[in-house]
Amino acid sequence: MEQSLGFSHFLAQIDHVGMCVLALLLSLSVASWYLIITKSISNYLATRRANTFLKRFWEVDSLQELKAEMKNVSADNNAFAQLAKLALDVTTNSQKHGLEKLAMAGGAGDFLTRTLRNGIDQEATRIENGLTIIASAGSAAPYIGLFGTVWGIYHALIQIGLSGQGTLDKVAGPVGEALIMTALGLAVAIPAVLAYNAFVRRNRLWMAKLDAFAHDLFTIVTVGSKVGDDVKVSSADNRETSFAPATSAAPALEGRQ
Incomplete structure (x- = not known):
């Protein structure tokens, strides 16, 4: 009676090395899919929170109002809010304690630059x-599957050689089953x-947007701290120094590659 071939028959005939290869591929698949799903959800939520925060941020009219607004904003899972809180904390500490601290050596502007960079x-x-x-799974899985295929073909050919039946129908079945490992690796x-390429592109755009916001934040905080609370400005001056995205980059913050 002709023995049926297929994935179940392949699993029944596989040895310990083949089982280890199969378990490794399964582990890589589970790990990569877990990271793909969790990072996709996390990136979506972070983008939505960041857009909401930036919309509120650019609606603020003054640095004092921004400080009051940031007290009610949570910096969790929002890189833009974290940067804003860091910048405001640096400004507040420099105004309260002056530049006597070691961390503020070089001036408040340099300290703010280092803080934003960090x-x-x-x-x-x-x-x-x-x-x-994810990158390891994408690069190593095909070779792991290929190793499983080579190992399976090796054992299949040995069994065929011992049986003495080298006809095409006896060779094609076991060799075809061994190719399952290559398919699993792919x-x-x-x-x-x-997923890796998509995440890398998203991260590059995210960091570029964050770096641009840091330049704007540097300009806003430094200019706002120089103005002071006791300076009275006209409505025209307020329009000129409103919190719109800066058209020129502030000095001392290098763009990320």
Whole structure:
């Protein structure tokens, strides 16, 4: 009676090495899909929160009103709000304690620049979390599947040689079953590669937007702190210094590559 071939028969005939390869591919698939789903949801929520915060931020009319508004804004899961809070905290501390602290050596402007840079670097580290696993799954899974295929063909040919039946129908079935490993490797790798490229592009655009906001924030905080609370400005001056996106980049903050 002819023995049926297929994935179930392949699993029944696989040895310990093949099972290890299959388990490794399954682990990579589960890990990559978990990160793909969780990071997609996290990025969507972060983008929505950031857009809401930026809309409220640019509606503020003065630095004093911004400080009052930021007290009611949570900086959790919002990189833009975190940068704004850091900048306002630096301004408040420099006004209260002067420039005597070691961290403020070089002037308030340099200290604000370093603080914004550190905030951007921390956000860059946070959004890159998990990308290594996705990239590893995309690059290594095809080779792991290919190793499983080679190992399966090797054992299939040995069994065929011992049986002495080298006809095409006896060779094609086991060799075809061994190719399942290569298909599984590609099934793991292709979604991981596509997701990795999508996340890298999103992170690049996200960091560019955050860097531009840091330039605007630097200008707003430095200009606002120089104006002071006791200076009276006309309505025309208010229009000129309103919190619209800056058209020129503030000095001392280098753009990220």
